[in-house]
Structure formats: C-alpha cells, structure tokens
Amino acid sequence: MKIDLPASLSPRRKAHFSYPPSASPQSTAVPRWTLALAGVLVAAALAGCSKSEADPKAAPKAEPQVGVVTLQAQHQQLDVSLPGRTRAFLTAEVRPQVSGIIQKRLFTEGTQVKQGQQLYQIDAAPLKAAEASAAAAVAKAEASQRTQAATARRNAELVQIDAISKQAFDESQAAAAQAQSDVAVAKANLETARINLKYARIEAPIGGRIALSTVTSGALVTANQTNALTTIVQLDPIYVDFTQSSSDLMQLKRDLDSGRLQKVEGNKVPVRIVLDDGSEYPQQGRLEFAGVIVNDTTGTLTLRAQVPNPDGLLMPGMYVQAKLPTALAPDALLVPQQSVTRDLAGNPNVMVVKEGEVAEKRQVELDRAVGAFWLLKSGLKSGERVMVDGFQRIKPGDKVKAVEVDLKARAERKSVRGEPPVQAAADAPAAK
Incomplete structure (x- = not known):
C-alpha cells in the first residue's frame, strides 16, 4: 500500500508517514491529519447533498389568518353610569307624645305594618283621670256661666229704670263674659286631656316595614323624648340618589349644542339600576329630580330617581349604579x-x-x-x-x-x- 503525501512535506516526514506493506505492525496507526482531512471532506459532501436536494421552487409560507x-x-344611545345610594321613600321615627309606662308592644319586629296600626300601649289610668277632671271643670264653668248670664240680664232691665247704678250693670256684664271665657278654657283643657288619652295608644304614622323596638314592656317613656321607640320605612317605591360630575354635564351640553349628539326625547328619563354584585335590577325607574347647586367640595350635582320595589329587594343605604340615557349619537x-x-x-x-x-x-x-x-x-x-x-x-x-x-x-x-x-x-x- 502506498499513500501519496503532499509535496510540501519534508523527506524526513515522508519517511515517517510512508511505509511499505512489509512494515512492522507498530507503524500501521492512521495519522491524525488524515482523520481531520477526511472529516472536512465528509462535511463538504453532506452540504453539497443538502443543497442539491433542496427545492428552489418550494411553496411559500401560508398567510396568517x-x-x-x-x-x-x-x-347609538349613550348611557352614563353613576354611583348612588338607595333612600327610603318615607321614613318615620316613632316617639311617645305622652309620658307613662309601656304596657304592651303590639307588633312583630321587621314586618310590614299599616298606617294607623297600634304599636304600643301606654298605661292610660292617669290620663283617664286627667280627662275626668277636665270634664268636671267644664261642668263647673258652664254652671258659673249660667249664673253670671242671668245676673247680667236682670241688671240690664234694672238699669233702664235707674234701679241700679251704671257701674253695677257694667260689672255684671263683664262677669258674664268672663264666665263664658272660663267655659271655653275648660273645654280646651278637656280636649287636651282626651288627646293625651288617645296618645296612650301609639299608632303607626305611615305604612311600611318596621324596625327593631328600642323599649320593652314596663319601660318608662317621656313625651317627645330624644330616642325613638322604633322606625318605619316605606320601601315601595324607593329613591336612588346619585351624583354626576359638573364637568361631564358641561361637556354633554357642549356636544348637544354642537350637534355631535342629539337630545333624548321624553319627559321622564328612564333609569336602570345595577346592584353591587353586578346584576341588573329587573324594575326600571325614572328620573325625578336633578340638582341645581354644585357641591363645592366634590364638584358634583345630586340627582334622584324613583324606582318600584314591590319585592323589597332594595333596602335603604345600598350602594348601586344608576344607568340613564344622556344623548343619541348619530x-x-x-x-x-x-x-x-x-x-x-x-x-x-x-x-x-x-x-x-x-x-x-x-x-x-x-x-x-x-x-x-x-x-x-x-x-x-x-x-x-x-x-x-x-x-x-x-x-x-x-x-x-x-x-x-x-x-x-x-x-x-x-x-x-x-x-x-x-x-x-x-x-x-x-x-x-
């Protein structure tokens, strides 16, 4: 076997790498430069194959969808969403108008009550006695008034014949008038006693849902005390008070004046309510009031809507979002x-x-x-x-x-x- 070596190798190196077939087994190892050269040739061959196998007319990449x-x-109707709070349509704090001891509580807390329904009963015995005393005073005043009236009539006849002095006549006429006034005062006192006796029966001033009672049977209450006995709220319908920025309102007016937006027609603007959990309340209300004074702290106007609440789902103090149409965008x-x-x-x-x-x-x-x-x-x-x-x-x-x-x-x-x-x-x- 003979290997052709590069001419640039020295004779000494040629003698080292060239060996005849009869060379000893120790000289048969493959040189490292030969392995490196073979690797380069193989890589070039593979590159050539990949080039020759590539299709120059391959399909272009598909367009993204x-x-x-x-x-x-x-x-498009434009709506605005404004934050608000629910307010009771009517609220009444129940207080006693006479002093006394509570004998009975005649309602169930948290239920619906009707206007005029009795809520408490105050001990009426002292009030009945006051009424009887006032009635007796009326009878006494009427008896005195009859006596004075008779005296005044007789003196009127006697003065015609100079049987009494003019002074005595005037005094009798004044006494008769005073007795008549005493009768009127006594009757007024009797009416006051009867009113106080009626106030011993504490009734509901309005219909609605009644709150907790702050007193129990046996409690002493006083007329027009500070603490209310209970509270009644009317929830159907219910008010929703919400605020709008004055700057947003001015921008809306400018858009309407410029013709970019059109005004929503109708006397009553419909209002939709979105609850705190994001669900929409099924009943639609209407705008009742728009404020005319801007709050100098928040720069907002207060608006009020009235919303039907037949099931009592809305309760006073709830946070809601009010959606109402503001304009129409053509x-x-x-x-x-x-x-x-x-x-x-x-x-x-x-x-x-x-x-x-x-x-x-x-x-x-x-x-x-x-x-x-x-x-x-x-x-x-x-x-x-x-x-x-x-x-x-x-x-x-x-x-x-x-x-x-x-x-x-x-x-x-x-x-x-x-x-x-x-x-x-x-x-x-x-x-x-």
Whole structure:
C-alpha cells in the first residue's frame, strides 16, 4: 500500500508517514491529519447533498389568518353610569307624645305594618283621670256661666229704670263674659286631656316595614323624648340618589349644542339600576329630580330617581349604579374593546385590513365605553375591517387572510359554557 503525501512535506516526514506493506505492525496507526482531512471532506459532501436536494421552487409560507369585524355606522344611545345610594321613600321615627309606662308592644319586629296600626300601649289610668277632671271643670264653668248670664240680664232691665247704678250693670256684664271665657278654657283643657288619652295608644304614622323596638314592656317613656321607640320605612317605591360630575354635564351640553349628539326625547328619563354584585335590577325607574347647586367640595350635582320595589329587594343605604340615557349619537362607530391596544405613550391603536389583504396599524381617538365596545371619535370610517383575533402574531405590512367574526354567536357560546357574558356587536342598535 502506498499513500501519496503532499509535496510540501519534508523527506524526513515522508519517511515517517510512508511505509511499505512489509512494515512492522507498530507503524500501521492512521495519522491524525488524515482523520481531520477526511472529516472536512465528509462535511463538504453532506452540504453539497443538502443543497442539491433542496427545492428552489418550494411553496411559500401560508398567510396568517386573522379575525375581523366590519364597522358599520349606526344610531347609538349613550348611557352614563353613576354611583348612588338607595333612600327610603318615607321614613318615620316613632316617639311617645305622652309620658307613662309601656304596657304592651303590639307588633312583630321587621314586618310590614299599616298606617294607623297600634304599636304600643301606654298605661292610660292617669290620663283617664286627667280627662275626668277636665270634664268636671267644664261642668263647673258652664254652671258659673249660667249664673253670671242671668245676673247680667236682670241688671240690664234694672238699669233702664235707674234701679241700679251704671257701674253695677257694667260689672255684671263683664262677669258674664268672663264666665263664658272660663267655659271655653275648660273645654280646651278637656280636649287636651282626651288627646293625651288617645296618645296612650301609639299608632303607626305611615305604612311600611318596621324596625327593631328600642323599649320593652314596663319601660318608662317621656313625651317627645330624644330616642325613638322604633322606625318605619316605606320601601315601595324607593329613591336612588346619585351624583354626576359638573364637568361631564358641561361637556354633554357642549356636544348637544354642537350637534355631535342629539337630545333624548321624553319627559321622564328612564333609569336602570345595577346592584353591587353586578346584576341588573329587573324594575326600571325614572328620573325625578336633578340638582341645581354644585357641591363645592366634590364638584358634583345630586340627582334622584324613583324606582318600584314591590319585592323589597332594595333596602335603604345600598350602594348601586344608576344607568340613564344622556344623548343619541348619530352615525356612531363602535369598535370592540378587544381590538384596541396602546403604545408606550398610551395612545390607542387598532390593526385594520386594507386593500390587498395587507395589515395596517391605525391610531384612533376614543370617546367612551359602550358595553364591550369603544365609541370612536376619529381614526376609522364605516366599512373598514378591524382585527379582533390574531393581530398579536403579525406586524404592519404583512399579508393576511381575513375571516369575518360573529361576535354575537361567540358571546352566546360563552354564555352556554357559563363564562362571563360579553356584549356582542349585535347587542347594540342595528345600523341605519
């Protein structure tokens, strides 16, 4: 066996690496430079094979699929959500009007009571005695009045014949008038005694739900005391007091004056109530009062709505959200909130599919939230396609495959699966 060695090797190295077939077994080891050279040749061969096997006409990468919705101009009613508290329609604190000992409590705490229903009974014995005394005083005054009246009539005849002096006549007339006044005073005292006796029966001044009693049988109460015996609240209907920022109100007036928004027609503005747990109250109320004085601390106006409460679900002091229509936006464009992203400066942006199925990033100006949508001020126009799915995987200028998404059907599927409902585009008023 003979190996051809490079000419650049010295004769000494050639003698070292060249050996005849009869060489000794100790000289048959493969040189390291030979192994390195073989590795380089194998790598080059493999690279050549991979190049030759690659198809220069391979199919291009598939265009990414994105979900889009097509914007349509529509008339949109604009609502405002304001925080508020429930207030009882009527509230009455029950207090005694006469002093005495409570003999009985005649109601069940926490139940409904009717107007005029007896609640407590005060010991009436002292009051009955006072009434009898007043009646006797009336009888005495009437008897004295009859005597004085008879004397005055006789003196009137005698003075005509100069049988008595003019002074005696005047005195008898004055005594008769005074006796008549004494009768009137006695009758008034009798009426007061009868009223006090009636007040021994403490009755409900209004109908409604009654609270806990602060006294029990045997308790001593005094007339017009500070502490109420109990409280009655009328809950059907019920008031909801809520506040609105004066700056928001001024902006609404400017939008109405400019024609950008239209005024909601109707004498009574409907009000919807959202409870603290996020559920909507089934009964719809109406706006009753709008304040005219701005709170100098909070800069807000107070508004009041009256809401039916036949089942007593709403109780005084509950925190609620009041939703009421403020205006109508003609030719409104609504974009799903899931399609809006913000850059590092906080500016809102959306990805749209323009002609040629090319993605484009567009900066928009938002007005307010309308359910699961944003009301647009500017940046888009009717008929443009906005990406709602898959836009995270692409960049502006990429070719895409746009697929129309039915947000209403998607929301219904989520509702069936028990996921939180999302207001779909079809939930908004239809395009006109």
